[in-house]
Amino acid sequence: MSALSRASGVSVATLKYYRRAGLLPPGTTTARNQAEYSDRHLRRIRLVRALQELGGLRIEAIREVVGAIDDEQCSLHEVLGVAQQAISSVGPAKCPELAEVDDLLRQLGWGVSPGAPARHELARALGILRDLGSDVTVDVFLPYAHAVEPLAEQEVGGVPADGATDEAVEYLVVGTVVYGAALAALRRLAHEHHSAQRYRRRAEPS
Amino acid sequence: MSALSRASGVSVATLKYYRRAGLLPPGTTTARNQAEYSDRHLRRIRLVRALQELGGLRIEAIREVVGAIDDEQCSLHEVLGVAQQAISSVGPAKCPELAEVDDLLRQLGWGVSPGAPARHELARALGILRDLGSDVTVDVFLPYAHAVEPLAEQEVGGVPADGATDEAVEYLVVGTVVYGAALAALRRLAHEHHSAQRYRRRAEPS
Numbered sequence: 001m002s003a004l005s006r007a008s009g010v011s012v013a014t015l016k017y018y019r020r021a022g023l024l025p026p027g028t029t030t031a032r033n034q035a036e037y038s039d040r041h042l043r044r045i046r047l048v049r050a051l052q053e054l055g056g057l058r059i060e061a062i063r064e065v066v067g068a069i070d071d072e073q074c075s076l077h078e079v080l081g082v083a084q085q086a087i088s089s090v091g092p093a094k095c096p097e098l099a100e101v102d103d104l105l106r107q108l109g110w111g112v113s114p115g116a117p118a119r120h121e122l123a124r125a126l127g128i129l130r131d132l133g134s135d136v137t138v139d140v141f142l143p144y145a146h147a148v149e150p151l152a153e154q155e156v157g158g159v160p161a162d163g164a165t166d167e168a169v170e171y172l173v174v175g176t177v178v179y180g181a182a183l184a185a186l187r188r189l190a191h192e193h194h195s196a197q198r199y200r201r202r203a204e205p206s
Numbered sequence: 207m208s209a210l211s212r213a214s215g216v217s218v219a220t221l222k223y224y225r226r227a228g229l230l231p232p233g234t235t236t237a238r239n240q241a242e243y244s245d246r247h248l249r250r251i252r253l254v255r256a257l258q259e260l261g262g263l264r265i266e267a268i269r270e271v272v273g274a275i276d277d278e279q280c281s282l283h284e285v286l287g288v289a290q291q292a293i294s295s296v297g298p299a300k301c302p303e304l305a306e307v308d309d310l311l312r313q314l315g316w317g318v319s320p321g322a323p324a325r326h327e328l329a330r331a332l333g334i335l336r337d338l339g340s341d342v343t344v345d346v347f348l349p350y351a352h353a354v355e356p357l358a359e360q361e362v363g364g365v366p367a368d369g370a371t372d373e374a375v376e377y378l379v380v381g382t383v384v385y386g387a388a389l390a391a392l393r394r395l396a397h398e399h400h401s402a403q404r405y406r407r408r409a410e411p412s
Contacts, residue, residue, distance in 0.1 A: 043338070043339075046334070046337050046338055049334075050334050050338075053330070054327075054330070054331065054334065056262075075405060076401070076404075076405035077401045077402055077404075077405040080397060080398070080401045080405070081398065081401075084394050084397065084398065087394070105395065110395055110396065110398075110399035111398075111399050111402055111403075112395050112398050112399060113398065116394075116395060116398055118390075118391040118392070118394040118395045118398075119391075119395070121260075121387055121388075121390075121391035122388055122391040122392065122395070124259075124260070124387075125260065125384045125385070125387050125388040125391065126388075128252070128255075128256050128260065128380070128384050129381070129384055131252050132249070132252055132256075132377055132380055132381075133377075134377070141388055141392060143356075143357060143360075144357060144385070144388055144389050144392050145392045145396070147353040147354065147356075147357055147389075148353065148389060148392050148393040148396050149396045150349075150353075151349060151350060151353055151393070151396075152393050152396035152397045152399075152400055153396070153400045154349075155397065156397055156400040156401045156404060156405075157400070157404065171338055171339075171340070174334070174338055175335070175338075176397060178331045178334050178335055179331070179350070180390060180393060181327055181330075181331050182327075182328055182331040182332075182347055182350055183350050183353075183354060183389070183390075183393065184324075184327070184386060184389075184390065185324040185325075185327035185328040185331065186324070186328065186347060186350050186351045186354050187354040187357070187358050187386060187389065188290050188293070188322070188324040189311065189316055189318050189322060189324045189325070189328070190316065190351070190354050190355045190357075190358035190359070191286060191290070191358045191361065191362055191382060192286070192287070192290065192316075192317075192318050192319065192322055192324075193316035193317050193318055193358075194358055194359045194362040194363070195282070195283045195286045195287075195362045196283055196317055197317075198282075198283075198362060198363065199281060199282035199283040199286070199362075
């Protein structure tokens with residue numbers, strides 16, 4: 001296990017915690033107090049860390065994702081669904097804007113399950129904009145949808161459908177989290193760039 | 207305060223907590239045990255809730271953002287900087303990929319301060335992709351940068367430079383959080399759509 005710690009850059013104490021929490025499968029016992037770990041363990045550690053650090057997931061949520069990956073009855077689509085559910089922060093709530101979000105999804109031609117938590121997040125975002133006094137319709141999100149669609153398609157398409165091994169599934173799950181974090185970071189950098197050009201000084205109220 | 211609670215949909219207990227935490231300015235005292243609250247208070251409550259719920263910010267971070275908004279010496283660019291810093295999760299760390307991120311930013315022509323936490327997030331994302339065995343360069347993020355730039359420009363440009371009152375500043379701060387949440391939600395919906403088309407069943411390893 002100390003070799004695994006060196007290879008992964010994660011402390012032995014943390015690795016033991018991952019083992020106890022059921023996030024890391026046992027190694028192959030080779031001698032008393034000795035176990036052998038494989039590349040699969042190393043990949044799993046990286047998955048857990050990425051979900052934790054960039055996805056902000058709690059241990060219980062990571063356990064669900066890992067469980068879905070290890071369950072061979074679970075289709076890749078279902079694994080991604082479990083990961084989505086885990087990443088999502090907003091619980092389902094009755095939201096008057098939900099019907100408008102569904103209109104938008106129909107307009108886009110996106111087939112999305114009724115239980116998708118992201119529908120609620122989008123409805124909540126629309127509700128908040130209106131609370132703030134903004135007179136917007138759901139179409140305000142159309143340019144956002146068009147911007148992310150080709151990116152999402154490419155991310156999801158990263159795994160050839162005929163070779164979806166566990167390794168590929170893990171990569172895809174981490175990839176969606178990592179590229180999501182990258183997208184958010186780039187958006188903030190673009191904000192800073194444009195804000196610097198416009199608003200270095202707060203103007204006097206006119 | 208009970209009228210303010212009804213208008214905002216936030217409980218009186220929570221409003222008292224906001225007051226104590228310094229997130230909500232005092233009302234104008236009109237009689238013993240009576241204070242009058244204005245639209246400004248209502249807007250402030252919505253700001254706090256949006257930062258908390260959609261931005262995932264802690265109270266201390268919200269206090270910093272609110273403080274920057276209330277500080278008239280603080281330019282709009284600086285207020286947005288404080289908000290960015292508060293939203294960011296990844297602290298600065300020595301990351302070998304940082305130089306590559308800076309190359310990317312130069313290539314994009316984005317003027318970004320050396321202390322921007324999003325630089326570190328992006329470097330971390332690149333590092334994780336490589337840890338996962340992906341043979342990528344920083345250019346993998348170019349399509350992401352191009353996708354978000356026009357959106358960010360429009361968001362930042364939402365406030366006319368000659369009329370940046372406190373109300374506008376608040377709207378802009380909330381807007382960046384809300385549109386960020388909407389972008390993330392739409393990306394997940396697009397994932398689900400494309401994943402359903404491709405991966406309803408996990409293929410047999412070939």
